[in-house]
Amino acid sequence: MFERAKRLRRRRVAGLPVTDILLALAMGIVAIASVLTGNPDEGPIAITLPVALVSAAALAWRRRSPVVAVVALAVSGTFQSVLADGPGSLWSLVVYAIIMYSVAAHYREGMAAIVGVVLLAALLLQERLENGVDYLFVVLLFGGLWLLGRASRLWRGRVSRAEQHQDDLARIAVAEERVRIARELHDIVAHSLSVIAVQADAADAALGSQPERAREPVRVIKASARDSLGDIRRLLHALRTDDELAQPSPGLAALDGLIDGARSAGVPIDAEIDDCAGINAVVDLAAYRIVQESLTNVITHAAGMTTTVRIVRTLAALEIDVRNRRHRNERSSPGAGLGLIGIRERVTALGGTLSTGVTDDGMYRVHATLPLAATTSVAADSS
Numbered sequence: 396m397f398e399r400a401k402r403l404r405r406r407r408v409a410g411l412p413v414t415d416i417l418l419a420l421a422m423g424i425v426a427i428a429s430v431l432t433g434n435p436d437e438g439p440i441a442i443t444l445p446v447a448l449v450s451a452a453a454l455a456w457r458r459r460s461p462v463v464a465v466v467a468l469a470v471s472g473t474f475q476s477v478l479a480d481g482p483g484s485l486w487s488l489v490v491y492a493i494i495m496y497s498v499a500a501h502y503r504e505g506m507a508a509i510v511g512v513v514l515l516a517a518l519l520l521q522e523r524l525e526n527g528v529d530y531l532f533v534v535l536l537f538g539g540l541w542l543l544g545r546a547s548r549l550w551r552g553r554v555s556r557a558e559q560h561q562d563d564l565a566r567i568a569v570a571e572e573r574v575r576i577a578r579e580l581h582d583i584v585a586h587s588l589s590v591i592a593v594q595a596d597a598a599d600a601a602l603g604s605q606p607e608r609a610r611e612p613v614r615v616i617k618a619s620a621r622d623s624l625g626d627i628r629r630l631l632h633a634l635r636t637d638d639e640l641a642q643p644s645p646g647l648a649a650l651d652g653l654i655d656g657a658r659s660a661g662v663p664i665d666a667e668i669d670d671c672a673g674i675n676a677v678v679d680l681a682a683y684r685i686v687q688e689s690l691t692n693v694i695t696h697a698a699g700m701t702t703t704v705r706i707v708r709t710l711a712a713l714e715i716d717v718r719n720r721r722h723r724n725e726r727s728s729p730g731a732g733l734g735l736i737g738i739r740e741r742v743t744a745l746g747g748t749l750s751t752g753v754t755d756d757g758m759y760r761v762h763a764t765l766p767l768a769a770t771t772s773v774a775a776d777s778s
Contacts, residue, residue: 415455418493423451425486438479446471446482450490457497464494465510469517476524491518495537499544500551511541578737579630587623589694591616593660615659646679647671647706650686654704657690661698662719664690669708678765681741682706682715688734689717689761697721697759712747713765718758738763 406413426447430440437443449471453464468491472482482491495514499507518533598612626645647668654664671679686704693702700720707714735751738761742749747765754760 411455411459415457415459419451419453419455422454422486422490423448426451426484429484429486435484437475437481437483442475442479446475447487450482450487454490454493457494458501461494461498461501462510465498465514465517468494469514472521473517473524476521481521481525491537492540495540496544496547499541500547501544504545507541507545511537574740576630578740580627581734581737584623584627587619589691590619590656590660593694593698594619597661611659615656619656645683646676647674647682648679649683650704650706653683653687653690657694657702660694662690662693662700662702664702664704666704668704668706671706671708671713674708674713674767678713678745678767681745681765682713682763684741685715685738685761685763686717688738692734693717693719708767710767712767715761715763715765717761718754721753721757721759735761 408416427444429435430437430443430447449467453467456463456467472487472491475482491514495511498510498514501507502510515534515537518537519530522530522533594612594615598609598616601608601612648671650666650668654666658664671682686706690702690704693700697719702717702719705714705716707716738751739749742763742765745765747763749761749763751761752759
């Protein structure tokens with residue numbers, strides 16, 4: 396029912412809102428009945444009937460162009476006041492009240508003030524032509540209606556801005572969630588696929604001459620695929636249930652398996668890792684993902700090159716340093732760089748620092764510093 400009312404309110408005929416047309420028709424019927432029955436008797440029907448029709452029709456323009464409605468009321472009302480008695484019926488008072496409210500509610504303040512003063516001046520002129528004494532009543536009544544219209548406009552503006560703000564917040568939240576999901580999928584899939592690709596090449600090379608040597612690469616492929624499928628199922632479960640990740644996220648405690656997988660992919664790794672027990676879970680996950688992405692890049696772009704992984708825990712921060720030798724002909728492959736973007740997003744969200752690039756001795760280095768005091772309020776951004 397409410398939806399039907401909203402649709403009816405939005406419909407227009409010849410540019411005029413349907414609801415305003417219906418209001419004008421209803422008021423026109425009342426006005427015609429009042430004039431024809433002479434209740435009250437305001438003068439000859441030849442004068443009062445056209446004025447009644449024009450006054451009622453002005454309601455149809457109250458929102459599209461309140462100026463038109465005000466001019467129609469002012470001219471027709473003054474015309475009747477000069478040639479007969481001024482409009483004094485209850486229906487005419489209702490029409491004037493609605494138009495004054497509409498002027499204040501649908502125009503900006505300056506225009507609303509000017510048009511409101513014009514209508515009020517017309518009412519005072521009509522009161523003067525009838526030798527009336529209700530000037531104060533006219534000013535208070537229609538001035539109050541004007542203020543009510545302004546209050547309505549301000550309230551509607553605040554409601555509209557609040558709704559827009561909520562929409563903006565929702566869009567931002569959706570965008571942040573999409574980035575988080577993309578980052579997680581990249582970290583999960585990119586590393587596993589890199590390991591699988593390298594091991595598949597090794598297995599393919601061994602099958603022709605030494606089939607028994609293909610067994611180990613196939614085992615690594617199977618383990619990597621199984622691990623990545625588990626991570627993806629965990630992520631999909633969280634998305635479907637709208638809950639946090641159902642299982643604990645990986646952390647530095649899982650680095651041994653990660654490093655062993657990289658070694659099995661042909662990357663010689665020298666690792667030195669401080670005891671990181673008890674650190675913030677957010678920092679723990681971010682550190683793991685940084686090392687994971689760094690090793691993924693090594694497997695993809697510098698397989699077989701010597702790599703060092705250093706994780707040092709200080710009183711205030713966790714320092715991660717991953718370096719590797721580079722192939723002389725190493726080039727960035729199409730699409731490369733998304734992983735580093737993900738690393739930078741994680742580090743920035745935790746208030747840390749990140750530097751990447753080639754060192755003076757020809758090593759490629761990823762160095763990140765993560766403050767240990769990072770609060771759980773940043774978890775959604777960094778996970």
